[in-house]
Amino acid sequence: MQDYNYIWANCFEITLELSCCKYPPASQLRQEWENNRESLITLIEKVHIGIKGFVTDSVTGAELENATISVAGINHNITTGRFGDFHRLLVPGTYNLTVVSPGYMPLTINDIIVKEGPATEVDFALRPTAVVSLIPDTTETIATASSVALLNVPRGTSSSHEPIQPKDFHHHHFPDMEIFLRRFANEYPNITRLYSLGKSVESRELYVMEISDNPGVHEPGNWYGEPEFKYIGNMHGNEVVGRELLLNLIEYLCKNFGTDPEVTDLVRSTRIHLMPSMNPDGYEKSQEGDSGSGIGRNNSNNFDLNRNFPDQFVQITDPTQPETIAVMSWMKSYPFVLSANLHGGCE
Numbered sequence: 001m002q003d004y005n006y007i008w009a010n011c012f013e014i015t016l017e018l019s020c021c022k023y024p025p026a027s028q029l030r031q032e033w034e035n036n037r038e039s040l041i042t043l044i045e046k047v048h049i050g051i052k053g054f055v056t057d058s059v060t061g062a063e064l065e066n067a068t069i070s071v072a073g074i075n076h077n078i079t080t081g082r083f084g085d086f087h088r089l090l091v092p093g094t095y096n097l098t099v100v101s102p103g104y105m106p107l108t109i110n111d112i113i114v115k116e117g118p119a120t121e122v123d124f125a126l127r128p129t130a131v132v133s134l135i136p137d138t139t140e141t142i143a144t145a146s147s148v149a150l151l152n153v154p155r156g157t158s159s160s161h162e163p164i165q166p167k168d169f170h171h172h173h174f175p176d177m178e179i180f181l182r183r184f185a186n187e188y189p190n191i192t193r194l195y196s197l198g199k200s201v202e203s204r205e206l207y208v209m210e211i212s213d214n215p216g217v218h219e220p221g222n223w224y225g226e227p228e229f230k231y232i233g234n235m236h237g238n239e240v241v242g243r244e245l246l247l248n249l250i251e252y253l254c255k256n257f258g259t260d261p262e263v264t265d266l267v268r269s270t271r272i273h274l275m276p277s278m279n280p281d282g283y284e285k286s287q288e289g290d291s292g293s294g295i296g297r298n299n300s301n302n303f304d305l306n307r308n309f310p311d312q313f314v315q316i317t318d319p320t321q322p323e324t325i326a327v328m329s330w331m332k333s334y335p336f337v338l339s340a341n342l343h344g345g346c347e
């Protein structure tokens with residue numbers, strides 16, 4: 001799934017192993033939250049690094065979807081979204097970006113400086129080739145970048161504010177998880193949207209909780225724009241820590257929005273999608289205390305969902321599972337920039 005994100009979905013996904021035990025006793029869940037809380041938040045914040053902006057038609061101002069953005073020296077392109085918006089994750093450095101779109105002159109902008117912190121903003125206005133042909137001696141398409149720093153709520157300032165920690169530390173079987181998700185969607189309607197990607201083999205909903213200041217809306221682009229982030233937990237049904245941590249994270253983000261500056265800034269500036277369980281059927285078969293039996297790892301048709309995505313090198317002959325199809329179509333529907341897939345027990 002990680003490779004599929006990178007190759008086909010403009011999304012940089014990492015696979016994380018959260019815990020040594022796949023299914024620890026409930027008494028250890030609070031400690032797992034403590035161990036992982038800061039990292040879970042920090043990774044979401046990383047969706048803001050790099051270069052972002054819009055690609056438009058220089059004559060009409062129209063937004064150009066599916067334009068290709070390449071970074072000199074890096075063999076990995078991304079494409080613009082529906083609103084001509086793009087977000088290219090990059091570590092600090094100096095970069096040359098080229099944008100190519102059919103019917104337009106390619107445009108290169110050199111020496112774009114990426115610093116620590118929020119993304120550098122660069123817009124590309126491409127000249128239609130039809131217009132270019134009418135204007136003789138058009139040679140210069142190279143511009144120089146100017147960067148605009150994002151407004152950023154300062155962090156770690158001297159306030160003695162302590163965020164509210166989750167209270168609900170136990171294992172959530174499907175009916176319990178469903179109640180939890182519906183409860184938070186009901187209690188925090190201004191920043192949440194509960195939706196489903198479809199159903200598992202055994203007809204359990206594949207729930208996703210969106211958390212954002214404008215749930216349901218992709219807000220593209222520059223300083224007001226929101227890059228999209230996702231976490232997927234419990235793809236291996238017997239690796240349950242990610243599932244519980246994502247429920248903790250939902251509680252944490254909801255309860256601290258509006259009072260904790262870090263959470264408020266993150267939810268205002270990011271569209272966060274949290275999928276606590278990609279394999280709810282496997283979870284119901286798995287056993288508390290399991291640290292390696294493998295029961296519940298696969299979906300109900302006994303396929304490992306992490307080996308079920310199309311691969312760029314190897315032909316995958318197994319039938320594509322409903323859970324996999326749901327996640328693939330999810331990736332087509334949202335312009336995710338950064339993602340993590342939460343596993344446990346080192347598998």
Ligand SMILES: [Zn+2]
Nearest residue numbers: 236343344347
């Ligand atoms: Zn796993």
